[in-house]
Amino acid sequence: MFKGGEKKFTLNDSGSPHVGQHGFLKYPTRLNFYDDAPLFDISIEEFETAAIDRLRILAEIESSAARNRTWEELKTVTNAQCVKYLPLNSNTAKNNDIESERRKDHLGHFILRLAFCRSEDLRRRFIKAETTLFKVRYEGDVFSEREQFLSSRDFNWVPVTKAEKQEHWNELLSSYYGSKIEAERKKAFESEKYYKVKWTRVPDLVEKRRVFLAGGWAFVPGREQSSIIYHEFEVHIEKALEMTARMLPRLDEDTRLMPILDNLSQGFLAGISSEWSNPAGENPDELKAEMIDDLSKKHFPMCMKTLHDNLMRDNHLKHFGRLQYGLFLKVLGLPIEEAIVFWRKSFSRMTDDKFNKEHKYNIRHSYGLEGKRANYPAKSCLQILTPGPSDHGCPYRHYSAENLQSALLSTYSQSGLTSADLPEIMAQVKAGHFHVACTRVFEITHSFRGVKKGEGIGGGESVTHPNQYAARSMELDKPQVEGDAMVIEA
Amino acid sequence: MLTFYRRLYPFKAIFNWLNHEHAPSKLFNQREFAFTLAGDVYLRYQSFNSHDDLKKQVCQLNPTRFEIGPVYSSKPRDKKTARAGGFHPIMRELVFDIDMTDYDPIRTCCSGAGICKRCWAFISAAVHVLDTAIREQFGYEQLLWVYSGRRGIHLWISDKEAMELTDQQRKALVGWLTVIQGGGKESKKLSIRSGMRSLPPSLQSILEHLAVVFSELILADQNCFGDKEGGETLLQLIPDAGVVVALRKLWSDDPSRHSEDRWQDFKAQIRSCDKGSQQRLNLTAAMEDIIIQYTYPRLDAEVSKHRNHLLKAPFCVHPKTGRICVPVNPKTIDDFDPETVPTVGQLLRELDETQVTTEGEQGEGRPAVADWSRTSLKSYVEMLDNHAKEIMGEFRKEKRAAADESW
Incomplete structure (x- = not known):
């Protein structure tokens, strides 16, 4: 019980009197099962970089799954990311920084554990991403080093004796996968080493009938050994996370750490990916699924913002909501692959199966890739105004006066809307001039960009289309970004 | 129905079978029971401290049938007071369901809800295969086969390891068996x-x-x-x-x-x-x-994959046929005829008939033997009793071994 607390102290209090110098851990191998917490002092900056760099990689792995990348693609992408943010070289590499690389890997893992242990959902996703990362590394590992790693741990498997192998010869042979050529397969089989484990430890092999079972023991051939290790890793991390989750509330926390951890877990939820955090790299104009959340806060008109918030809150939208919002995003410039990623992530409570069956088609349809392949335009204000009251109409029209006022305040108070502005907006709404009210909100919330009253969305034009609103808002934002950058440079 | 629950239903045997020992443990009192009442009212998340408790409630509600769910991390009836996210299934017998409907495309004698001795052969073939596969390949021993009352059969596996399987492992096992x-x-x-x-x-x-x-x-x-x-x-x-x-x-x-x-x-x-x-x-x-x-057996995979799936308790009455869901011996499955399974009406008649004779002999007072032993339910209850005894014996052995190790 103390260990968790102690770990925490050593992690955050660089000058803490509680813990002395523990000395550096030795990392004999590249792979790490992360048994022991890092017990050394680090600065808060180091803490943050280690976490964010690892998070980048995990987020990339997650979005790979959402993008339907194959295992090979995923491996390439992940390895590329790893080289960039979290290099981890093998012992043979002529690199004297191996120790600090591994230290960073170790550290990053444990910090993210703290950040992601807090809810069932976060834990599940963290385990999945971490296990994938481990697999990628395991497969890419040098043979001798892998052997060294394997012998460094007790995986609790029983080697199958010669006699046992003889006894089950036929059964084992017929469930042995290998070369298509029968003779080669036989030869490989004869020299194959077998291990015995409880079948519950290799459920994936059992499900695919790739092992031989007798009396609850699975006979695992050496080449499928990795399956045992991956499962072991998964179970290990899962247990550790649950333990950390129980420990977390009891930590005597100073206020420096929690905000960072909060940010980290939110970053994972929103999916910070490397492209977005440094847009200089690729085409900065291209929209990514990860950017939508941020954009919605800054640039979307109220109708779309409401839809977005509902989607984030409920992980779901009704059909017409999906249609309206989906088309809006399309016209905003979200490419189809990103749209699928975005919706997949948003419907986080849905199984992959259900998503692929029920929603993928509709999304592709709205992009004109299925069915009659029409290029559907996004709904204009006029169209949004017409249907009956629901969460996906125009808020200015469909909300009651009180609701509208409180919604306006809660949505736009950060952008400069005050209760003093409300009477004016409400007067327009009462008179039925919903466009005017929306335009006025635009003017107020963009006044810090120099938009004056009566200017509307440029040249006195009022809002008639949600995309117009968003486009103008983003346009206004652009030069400003450059301006900021110049200030920093100067 | 009420008389059946009050006088015949073997609550004690069910309790022993689920609980694995005499003193009520979490295996019983954190177990979910779900009642189906008349008029399609469905009552979930019931739990009880003892078999008397369960009997009392059953007699009071008089459900058309009731189902047994998993053991949860806390008592299901206190579900609302449990910490958010702190209530989840932890253990559950590994269960299988084979239903005649899955055989409809290949049987020629009956279809739909009908079943006869001839189509029972499909079930008995399936039982043979599954029973040997589970015992030999997975090494489980505490298997209880229960006739579902109409045209299917259920299997409950109570081995400790089987009880503790995660959903993922269950899915893998089903994958292995599904052909x-x-x-x-x-x-x-x-x-x-x-x-x-x-x-x-x-x-x-x-x-x-x-x-x-x-x-x-x-x-x-x-x-x-x-x-x-x-x-x-x-x-x-x-x-x-x-x-x-x-x-x-x-x-x-x-x-x-x-x-x-x-x-x-x-x-x-x-x-x-x-x-x-x-x-x-x-x-x-x-x-x-x-x-x-x-x-090859055609399994209803969804039943086995998730721990929180509910399955009808043994000795319930099938609402359509009135037959009792009795345990079946897999060794004599070929001779089992679903049409000879006692119905609730038949049992009550037997009870009435023997009542007359015993009253004559014993006069007043409680009969020395349990009521079910005077009906054709006797052999079936004994079967469950023996099965429960075996589980309890195994459980005691394990407990003793664990105690030895800790020394």
């Missing part, structure tokens, strides 16, 4: 030979048994390929176009040719191929596939 897939549309529903020519060892070992069942049940009794349609179905399963044409020609003159003869025709075709040739190997494999497709 027949797909809906009614495709004619071929087998997925076993992935990249290999020979059958996986688990199937190889039971093929011999299935071949016997196949010739007796499918060919002789059910006569599955005995008409034009059936013949076509068989032809669709044969991968060799030449053989198909030859057989179709042969059979077109005699549309009512018996299945056994047709099967012999098919075998003759195989024999006419060169020994060791690819064609012959393919056809032999197809023949094995057909045998397995027609006789």
Whole structure:
């Protein structure tokens, strides 16, 4: 019980009197099962970089799954990311920084554990991403080093004796996968080493009938050994996370750490990916699924913002909501692959199966890739105004006066809307001039960009289309970004 | 119904079976019970401290049936007071459900809800296969087979390891056992030979048994390929176009040719191929596939995959047939006739009849023996009792071993 607390102290209090110098851990191998917490002092900056760099990689792995990348693609992408943010070289590499690389890997893992242990959902996703990362590394590992790693741990498997192998010869042979050529397969089989484990430890092999079972023991051939290790890793991390989750509330926390951890877990939820955090790299104009959340806060008109918030809150939208919002995003410039990623992530409570069956088609349809392949335009204000009251109409029209006022305040108070502005907006709404009210909100919330009253969305034009609103808002934002950058440079 | 619960239902035996020891443990009192009341009212998340408690509630509500769910991390009836996210299933017997409906495409005697002694043979074949597979491959011993009251059978596995399986492991186990897939549309529903020519060892070992069942049940009794349609179905399963044409020609003159003869025709075709040739190997494999497709157990996978699935408790009354869900001995499954299973009405009559005689002998006061032992329910309750005793013995052994180790 103390260990968790102690770990925490050593992690955050660089000058803490509680813990002395523990000395550096030795990392004999590249792979790490992360048994022991890092017990050394680090600065808060180091803490943050280690976490964010690892998070980048995990987020990339997650979005790979959402993008339907194959295992090979995923491996390439992940390895590329790893080289960039979290290099981890093998012992043979002529690199004297191996120790600090591994230290960073170790550290990053444990910090993210703290950040992601807090809810069932976060834990599940963290385990999945971490296990994938481990697999990628395991497969890419040098043979001798892998052997060294394997012998460094007790995986609790029983080697199958010669006699046992003889006894089950036929059964084992017929469930042995290998070369298509029968003779080669036989030869490989004869020299194959077998291990015995409880079948519950290799459920994936059992499900695919790739092992031989007798009396609850699975006979695992050496080449499928990795399956045992991956499962072991998964179970290990899962247990550790649950333990950390129980420990977390009891930590005597100073206020420096929690905000960072909060940010980290939110970053994972929103999916910070490397492209977005440094847009200089690729085409900065291209929209990514990860950017939508941020954009919605800054640039979307109220109708779309409401839809977005509902989607984030409920992980779901009704059909017409999906249609309206989906088309809006399309016209905003979200490419189809990103749209699928975005919706997949948003419907986080849905199984992959259900998503692929029920929603993928509709999304592709709205992009004109299925069915009659029409290029559907996004709904204009006029169209949004017409249907009956629901969460996906125009808020200015469909909300009651009180609701509208409180919604306006809660949505736009950060952008400069005050209760003093409300009477004016409400007067327009009462008179039925919903466009005017929306335009006025635009003017107020963009006044810090120099938009004056009566200017509307440029040249006195009022809002008639949600995309117009968003486009103008983003346009206004652009030069400003450059301006900021110049200030920093100067 | 009420009399049945009050006087006949073996609450004590059910308790022992679920609880694994005499003193009530979390295996019983954190267990979910769900009641189906008259008028389709469904009452979930009930839990009880003892079998008397359960009996009291059952007699009070008089449900048409009740189901047994998993052991949760806290008492299901206190679910609302549990910490958010702190209430989840932790243990559960590994359960299987085989239902006659899955056999509808291949049985010819009855369909839908109907069942007769003849179609029971499908179930008994399935029981044989599953029972041996579970015992030999997975090493579980505490198996209880329960007739579902109409046209199916349930299996409850109470081994400690089986109880503790996670959903993922359950899914894997079901995947291992599931051979027949797909809906009614495709004619071929087998997925076993992935990249290999020979059958996986688990199937190889039971093929011999299935071949016997196949010739007796499918060919002789059910006569599955005995008409034009059936013949076509068989032809669709044969991968060799030449053989198909030859057989179709042969059979077109005699549309009512018996299945056994047709099967012999098919075998003759195989024999006419060169020994060791690819064609012959393919056809032999197809023949094995057909045998397995027609006789291998068809599982309702969803029941087994998730711990929180509810399954009707043994000794409940099937609402349509009135028959009791009695335990079945897998060794004598072939002789089991679902139509001889006592119905609730019959039991109550038996009770009334014996009542008269015992009253005469004993006069007033409680009868010395439990009421169920005076009816035809006796042997079934004893079966459950013995099964529970075995589990309890095993449990005690484990407990003692654990205590020894800790020293």
